[in-house]
Amino acid sequence: MMGLPLAAMRPxxxxxxxxxxxxxxxxxxxQDSHGASEGxxxxxxxxxxxxxxxxxxxxxxxxxxELHLPSWLSKHGVLMLLAAVITTTAMVIVAxxxxxxxxxxxxxxxxxxxxxxxVFFRDDVCKGNIGHGYERFTPFVLTLFFFILTMNLLGLVxxxxxxxxxxxxxxxxxxxxxxxAEVSGFRTLGASGYMRTIFxxxxxxxxxxxxxILCLMTPIEVLSKLTKPFALAIRLFANMIAGHxxxxxxxxxxxxxxxxxxxxxxxxxxxxxxxxxxxxxxxLMELLIAVIQAYVFAMLSAVFIGLLQHEH
Numbered sequence: 001m002m003g004l005p006l007a008a009m010r011p012x013x014x015x016x017x018x019x020x021x022x023x024x025x026x027x028x029x030x031q032d033s034h035g036a037s038e039g040x041x042x043x044x045x046x047x048x049x050x051x052x053x054x055x056x057x058x059x060x061x062x063x064x065x066e067l068h069l070p071s072w073l074s075k076h077g078v079l080m081l082l083a084a085v086i087t088t089t090a091m092v093i094v095a096x097x098x099x100x101x102x103x104x105x106x107x108x109x110x111x112x113x114x115x116x117x118x119v120f121f122r123d124d125v126c127k128g129n130i131g132h133g134y135e136r137f138t139p140f141v142l143t144l145f146f147f148i149l150t151m152n153l154l155g156l157v158x159x160x161x162x163x164x165x166x167x168x169x170x171x172x173x174x175x176x177x178x179x180x181a182e183v184s185g186f187r188t189l190g191a192s193g194y195m196r197t198i199f200x201x202x203x204x205x206x207x208x209x210x211x212x213i214l215c216l217m218t219p220i221e222v223l224s225k226l227t228k229p230f231a232l233a234i235r236l237f238a239n240m241i242a243g244h245x246x247x248x249x250x251x252x253x254x255x256x257x258x259x260x261x262x263x264x265x266x267x268x269x270x271x272x273x274x275x276x277x278x279x280x281x282x283x284l285m286e287l288l289i290a291v292i293q294a295y296v297f298a299m300l301s302a303v304f305i306g307l308l309q310h311e312h
């Protein structure tokens with residue numbers, strides 16, 4: 001009679017012992033899992049490296065310090081302000097150097113190079129694309145070129161960064177160009193002339209044909225006004241961020257191969273050497289691209305301004 005209750009209690013005792021053993025093993029398993037996750041977290045992450053160096057951030061990194069910025073300022077904002085200061089300072093120095101030479105005497109060195117760029121933009125870019133009244137827009141186009149060029153070049157120096165690799169920056173520049181072109185076009189053409197740039201029908205058309213053309217062309221004209229600044233912003237942003245992503249991806253391959261082949265120094269050294277050569281070549285190309293993209297943005301801005309200075 002007593003054997004039945006004792007036998008019935010044995011499974012419960014076994015279950016309790018198993019639960020107690022599982023409870024003792026749980027911390028060790030959690031520790032092992034935590035260690036494994038920490039090992040995964042400490043592994044090299046190429047995506048994190050790219051985002052860390054290319055995307056905007058609320059801090060600015062210097063060689064031995066990390067400056068945390070106020071909420072209204074970011075890394076790309078600092079780079080924009082730095083580019084503005086550098087551009088303004090350089091242009092003031094050049095202007096004083098050129099004016100100090102006096103009439104009939106050519107400047108030399110950096111001032112001579114800047115003066116040649118100014119003359120080229122004035123005579124070929126602004127006069128050639130804007131036409132009559134181009135003098136009013138030459139300072140604006142030159143400001144765009146030198147400001148964008150300085151921002152592009154800041155991405156090629158140590159502890160720098162490319163503010164034009166941020167689509168918000170390029171979009172802001174494109175919006176400024178859009179308003180300059182549209183407002184100046186409205187002032188030049190007048191209200192009726194400006195409206196003809198939106199509601200366009202070929203001369204000589206009347207009646208139903210004119211109405212059909214207006215219904216077809218008006219959305220196209222409105223869309224063309226919006227796609228121009230969009231093209232400016234995306235072209236500059238895509239070209240600047242693509243080069244930097246390629247550079248950091250090539251550098252990241254060194255660390256990737258170091259983790260994949262920790263004991264094969266020859267393989268890692270070969271990848272490091274090839275990456276160094278390719279990055280050096282791409283950096284030279286990036287220097288050329290920085291100049292070309294600044295020129296393209298300024299030149300297209302002059303073209304868009306010139307298109308609205310004359311009627312269809």
